[in-house]
Amino acid sequence: MIKNRSLPLGRISLLLAILVWLALVLVDLVRIFGMINNLDSGVSEEVTWILEILFFIFVYLVYRRIFWKNKQSDFLTLIWRGVSTGLFAAAAGLLTELIYLVLGESKIGTDPFLRNVFYHINFALTSAFLIFITLLWKHLILYQKNKQVVNQWQVFELSMLGALFFVFFNHNNFDYSFLFGLTILLIISILLAVNLKWIPYLNFKEKWKTLLFLFLIMGCAGVLFYRVLDSGNEGDLQINLTDNLFLMALFGFVFAYGLFSFLVTLFNLPTSSVFEQKLTEAINFQKLSQSIQPEESEEQVLDILLDSCISASFSDAAWIELNPKEQFKVKNPLRFLDESTRAELNSLIPQEHQSWVHGNTAELPQPQTIRLTHPIYKSALLLPLVVNKSILGRIVLIKEVKEGFNKEMISIIGTFARQACISVENHRLLNQAIENERYQEELKIAQRVQKALLPLHLDHPDSFDICAYSNTADEVGGDYYDTYQVDENHFVLIMGDVSGKGTSAAFHMAQMKGVFQSLIQLGIHPAEFMTKANAALSKCLERNHFITASIFEIDTVTHTFCHARAGHIPTLWYKATEKAAEFISIEGLGLGIVRNPTYKNHVQEKTFDYSSGDILVLLTDGILEGRNETGEQFGYDRIKKIVEAHHQKSPIHLQQEIIDSLHQFVGGYGMIDDDYSLLVVKFK
């Protein structure tokens, strides 16, 4: 749809413009014929005016179409088109002059019809040129437009539309109303002519070209204007198309804006380098602020930084040096100088600034200007690069002039450096985040592996029920429990707790499991078990780590259990016959505390008789040390009371009772800052 409607519009307008022009020529020839022969041709001058207006409108439509198609072109291309149109029109005008100069006073030379045809050709070209330039000016004026400018332009367009029909009111007389209209239009033109925002965006070379083009446009306009005035004075030409307010106002507008643009471009020439510089700085800044992708290197940022600093400060040489602690290197640390010169210059930098490289100073360094005593290079700027409060390195900028670095340069360079450092820092943080993510994953795996170290199934006969629970303060922990069936009637329960928590505890817990599982096979009694465990664990535990453990060897035939405790929290024993619970008191030192054979003197074992309904609750200290918001510990008594109150319950329910009470006690504000485990046995 759009294609069908929009594409031929330009061509139709062009065709119509040509047709209207031909009609105009024809009408005017008829009118001249009538005038010469004093005949009433039957064609009034209004017809000429209408055709003229139509011609202007169609030319305007043709060019508007062209501009619409080329709106992405840069200024120079568009201005050049204007220049070529102008040159063509002016050349045609001059050619006409030349022809008439050659023809002289010959018959053809004085023929009014031929003269009229030429006049119409020149009129058409001049109008086309003026309308084209007006549209060009519109494009330039409305560059970076705001509402005010758009409104101004609309006023101008409406006034021009008025000027188009002014001829009906004024009948082509050069009177005061004509002058009045022209003055108003000229004032609007001049007001519009201050919109020159496009000029600063041209670079130095483009400005020179623009100056030339503007000069040519004004030159062409001048030639054409002269010819219009000239032909207006010729008496034998009764048809006057060019003494028209619209056309005159266009001339005025073209001149006014052309002149303003020319002058402003001219005066902008000396400062254009500053504008270009600022633009480059802005682009550099943007480059630096783009965060580095994980796969890109920090080196690239520093490379851009070094180049940006050189261009911002007009330095003659520069280098970048990194803190020796940094793990990466910049491939091309030197700019415009060789290594020997660099070393020479570096030796000229005072000693107190040399420490920067090593990051020894407590205070963060600022950019420093330094005077150099060197035959070529006279001044230097030291720019420290600070990442995360430590010195990444520094950039040294060198100039051949004394005091070559002014405040503005230092400030912009400082901004560059900060931005680059932020980029580097972000890059590092990102990498760190990725690393952390990886560790989290590893920990999850560790957690899974460790969970598998605890038994899924607890060995037990029909004569007692058992259940166990374990929870870690961190991802992994140091608590351990297990059961082992020695033979049909003998079962071993074991619970262990590594000092501390977290990863180191988890590793020791794995070792403990290995040792316990090996020793349990030997079928030795609890005290000997602990002595051997102590000997084995002493060899693998860190010096400040120890393990506490409890072991029970249950004989389901004799209804006895033999127990030893190595520094572990005493086990709670509910005796059904007494309807009371007590903590089994027995001496025993933690494993890995005394790392020599004397340990056997520190551990005991004792055999107890149990009866049906008795309950054993093995604990780790995490439960006892769970604290509420006032700092009070859960403690022995609470557990004892819970077990006494719920002794009739099955192990799993009793266990849940204890855990619920613990959580209730600790509440939302307190904490359980340790691994905690429970193993509950109830004899039938």
Place this chain on the structure above:
Amino acid sequence: MLQLERIKEENKDILRLIGEVDASNSVLLDQSMQEILQQGATFLLIDGSQLAYISSAGLGVFMSYLDDFSEQGIRFAIFGLNEQVTEVFKILGLDRLIKIAPDKSTAITLGNES
């Protein structure tokens, strides 16, 4: 929270523990002990009268120096522990390896016995 205060008294070094010793700050305790030993202490007393809580990691610190104390003949005692903390030492069996006294003068007497 753990605060450590060092007091020098004649031939004795007293390290006062204020607050709680747990896994997160047991390193501080370890550092202080190490410093004191490096400075050639011969009689080290731990003032635990303001110690509210000690975790197994804290106990591990004391434990790790026991061999050093006996090898270098350094006298070592802890005093002023509250009931709860004393219980923690006892359960682990450390009361058989470390002299634990109710007050400072008893601790000095105990320390001098060895």
